[in-house]
Amino acid sequence: MQSPSPPAACTGDAVISGSILVIGADGQVGSVTSRYLAEQGGKVIGTTRRAATTNAGDDRLFFDLSLPAEDWPELPLVDAAVICTAATRINECENDPDGTAVVNLHAPVALAEKLTRQGTMAVFLSTTGVFDFTRPFRRHDEAPSPVSAYGRQKAEAEACILKLDGKTAVLRLTRIMGPDMPLLRTWCAELAAGREITAYEDAFIAPITAAFAARMIHEIVSREVEGMFHASGDEDQPYTALAGELVCAMGADISLVTTAKGGLPHYPTANAPRYTTLDMSREEEMFGVPAPSSLATMRETVEFLVRGGPAA
Numbered sequence: 001m002q003s004p005s006p007p008a009a010c011t012g013d014a015v016i017s018g019s020i021l022v023i024g025a026d027g028q029v030g031s032v033t034s035r036y037l038a039e040q041g042g043k044v045i046g047t048t049r050r051a052a053t054t055n056a057g058d059d060r061l062f063f064d065l066s067l068p069a070e071d072w073p074e075l076p077l078v079d080a081a082v083i084c085t086a087a088t089r090i091n092e093c094e095n096d097p098d099g100t101a102v103v104n105l106h107a108p109v110a111l112a113e114k115l116t117r118q119g120t121m122a123v124f125l126s127t128t129g130v131f132d133f134t135r136p137f138r139r140h141d142e143a144p145s146p147v148s149a150y151g152r153q154k155a156e157a158e159a160c161i162l163k164l165d166g167k168t169a170v171l172r173l174t175r176i177m178g179p180d181m182p183l184l185r186t187w188c189a190e191l192a193a194g195r196e197i198t199a200y201e202d203a204f205i206a207p208i209t210a211a212f213a214a215r216m217i218h219e220i221v222s223r224e225v226e227g228m229f230h231a232s233g234d235e236d237q238p239y240t241a242l243a244g245e246l247v248c249a250m251g252a253d254i255s256l257v258t259t260a261k262g263g264l265p266h267y268p269t270a271n272a273p274r275y276t277t278l279d280m281s282r283e284e285e286m287f288g289v290p291a292p293s294s295l296a297t298m299r300e301t302v303e304f305l306v307r308g309g310p311a312a
């Protein structure tokens with residue numbers, strides 16, 4: 001699928017050249033990926049579980065992965081499909097492992113099987129949470145060591161999908177950061193009101209933007225490369241660094257930032273994630289794409305939030 005051809009109808013006998021199905025096109029990554037792939041000349045078809053969107057005449061395909069497979073829509077014969085759907089809340093997965101496994105494990109595996117059987121390459125988005133956060137720069141071939149239900153579901157789905165006959169790829173992501181991040185919005189409002197904010201100094205992230213994830217997805221589908229891939233920031237940074245960047249961008253008083261230790265309450269191990277980075281040497285070698293600076297991602301995101309700068 002090196003050079004996408006002009007748009008074609010979304011169903012038919014032949015695979016539509018240069019066509020990509022984005023499963024979960026309303027999500028943080030799915031929406032940005034849909035736009036990015038279309039900008040690169042792909043014929044993008046998105047799915048939604050929001051009935052109102054499809055009723056409104058939008059050309060989206062209605063697809064709720066929690067429905068039984070026999071109620072799923074007929075899938076268009078596309079070159080590639082990117083599975084961007086997930087139940088991403090750690091707590092929700094912990095409290096309802098069976099319910100959330102439908103969307104995070106069983107449905108994606110069944111869907112990937114259906115896609116590959118019809119000749120469509122299936123790309124599954126996964127997470128650095130398949131590891132236990134005890135070591136940095138996790139390699140592509142390292143055995144997963146999840147410490148949460150979410151991580152376990154994703155690790156199992158990865159393994160099942162990569163074992164399928166047909167073309168498959170898994171892209172693991174570190175934390176996606178954007179100006180809509182609820183924590184940033186809360187901090188911004190608190191600082192603007194002259195109130196204190198609390199940032200953990202022992203919880204770390206290696207953030208990337210959704211745009212960077214979309215770029216990696218494009219590299220994978222346009223080159224039709226298979227196997228495990230990573231998209232990660234270049235180093236782990238504490239939440240206190242993010243708070244510092246926000247204070248700086250807002251011109252606020254740094255004394256309003258209270259630092260705390262003790263882990264994030266939503267991590268079931270009660271441990272703060274210390275290491276979240278993923279090794280990106282394979283991507284640098286194959287695509288010429290190195291890991292982006294975590295600090296720059298933080299800085300650009302808060303500047304965008306505060307000043308409305310260029311899109312991150």
Ligand SMILES: NC(=O)c1ccc[n+]([C@@H]2O[C@H](COP(=O)([O-])OP(=O)(O)OC[C@H]3O[C@@H](n4cnc5c(N)ncnc54)[C@H](OP(=O)(O)O)[C@@H]3O)[C@@H](O)[C@H]2O)c1
Binds near residue numbers: 028048049084085127
């Ligand atoms: N965000 C991160 O920091 C991060 C980090 C690592 C990995 N990832 C992975 O990246 C992928 C995309 O994450 P994201 O941040 O874009 O998540 P998101 O914004 O929460 O989007 C998830 C999408 O899945 C859809 N969805 C949930 N249940 C569904 C169902 N039963 N049927 C159909 N659609 C359903 C949601 O629909 P609605 O919009 O209608 O709710 C939403 O559009 C996920 O696989 C996630 O595990 C994300």
